[in-house]
Amino acid sequence: NHDEFKESISHNQDIIKENTWVSSLLYEINGCWIPAKLVPAVTNFQNQFQAKDSDIMLATMPKSGTTWLKALVFTITNRNLFQTLDQSPLLSSNPHALVPFFEYDIYPSSNTPLMNVDEIPSPRIFSTHIHFQCLPASVLDTKCRIIYIYRDPLDQFVSHWCFALENFYDGKTKPPIIEEALEKYSKGIHPFGPFWDHMLGYSKASSKDSNKVLFLKYEVLKADPVSVVKKIAEFLEIPFSPEEEINGMVEEVVKLCSFDNLKNLEVNRNGRTNYGVKHSSFFRKGGIGDWVNYVPPTMAELVLNVMEEKLGGAGISF
Numbered sequence: 267n268h269d270e271f272k273e274s275i276s277h278n279q280d281i282i283k284e285n286t287w288v289s290s291l292l293y294e295i296n297g298c299w300i301p302a303k304l305v306p307a308v309t310n311f312q313n314q315f316q317a318k319d320s321d322i323m324l325a326t327m328p329k330s331g332t333t334w335l336k337a338l339v340f341t342i343t344n345r346n347l348f349q350t351l352d353q354s355p356l357l358s359s360n361p362h363a364l365v366p367f368f369e370y371d372i373y374p375s376s377n378t379p380l381m382n383v384d385e386i387p388s389p390r391i392f393s394t395h396i397h398f399q400c401l402p403a404s405v406l407d408t409k410c411r412i413i414y415i416y417r418d419p420l421d422q423f424v425s426h427w428c429f430a431l432e433n434f435y436d437g438k439t440k441p442p443i444i445e446e447a448l449e450k451y452s453k454g455i456h457p458f459g460p461f462w463d464h465m466l467g468y469s470k471a472s473s474k475d476s477n478k479v480l481f482l483k484y485e486v487l488k489a490d491p492v493s494v495v496k497k498i499a500e501f502l503e504i505p506f507s508p509e510e511e512i513n514g515m516v517e518e519v520v521k522l523c524s525f526d527n528l529k530n531l532e533v534n535r536n537g538r539t540n541y542g543v544k545h546s547s548f549f550r551k552g553g554i555g556d557w558v559n560y561v562p563p564t565m566a567e568l569v570l571n572v573m574e575e576k577l578g579g580a581g582i583s584f
């Protein structure tokens with residue numbers, strides 16, 4: 267029973283709880299920091315979801331490029347359903363409405379899913395923020411593919427910080443000071459942290475089986491979107507044909523999903539997700555290195571040292 271589960275979690279002395287800059291407490295469960303209010307959703311996802319061979323799973327830490335990846339994978343996968351990309355649903359729907367999150371859209375808080383996932387036509391595209399080791403068994407036991415994108419942790423932090431200030435603080439409650447938030451971040455205490463374990467889980471899985479997990483980097487996608495879009499299509503075994511390439515289809519996909527294009531669409535300037543988040547807050551600056559405008563140098567050094575210590579030898583570059 268969901269309520270009993272919640273109750274037992276909240277009284278379980280073994281579960282470590284922490285506040286961060288998001289509105290909800292975080293629980294540490296098996297080494298993963300999960301927002302308390304999402305624990306039932308994660309549990310329901312783990313217990314109830316049955317993956318199919320044709321499924322596509324997008325996995326990210328929050329604020330690492332999820333919205334962009336959703337737009338790209340949706341467009342690459344469905345590109346033959348429309349005569350031209352001018353007819354894409356992406357022009358009238360936010361990417362989060364086209365690719366649901368397990369935690370927020372499908373299994374948010376009750377035993378009954380909000381969506382009947384069996385009714386979604388294949389290939390189904392889903393999204394999650396949870397660690398690799400928390401994925402339901404069927405995701406690993408089937409041929410379902412996983413695409414992961416990571417981002418410079420300091421930019422990820424700043425993006426999440428700004429997102430939280432915009433969505434979770436109404437002027438009455440005060441956010442913590444940024445130094446406190448960064449202190450916790452450097453200890454891995456942040457939504458879906460520790461960031462190094464999140465990255466390492468998917469990175470190792472990709473090294474083990476590169477047909478199962480595609481490991482991408484936000485900064486590389488920004489620098490060379492055409493190559494990365496082709497890589498995604500190849501990974502999904504729907505490569506662009508020579509004719510599509512000659513006709514500029516790859517560039518069109520990139521343009522459709524570009525920050526400037528999506529940010530300025532009416533639906534993204536004004537709408538909100540099912541769970542109340544402003545669509546506009548998913549499109550802030552879309553740049554690289556904005557952390558220097560927010561993070562004090564001593565705190566940056568702290569986080570950079572942790573990145574080096576935890577990820578330096580793992581072949582994950584920034």
Ligand code: A3P
Pocket residue numbers: 326327328329330331332333334421424425426428523524525526528548549550551552553556
């Ligand atoms: P910033 O806050 O640094 O601008 P997520 O989608 O995982 O929530 O991540 C949001 C971050 O990705 C935000 O970063 C947002 O601006 C950026 N973003 C969203 N759409 C993008 C796009 N099409 N191209 C590049 N960056 C994008």
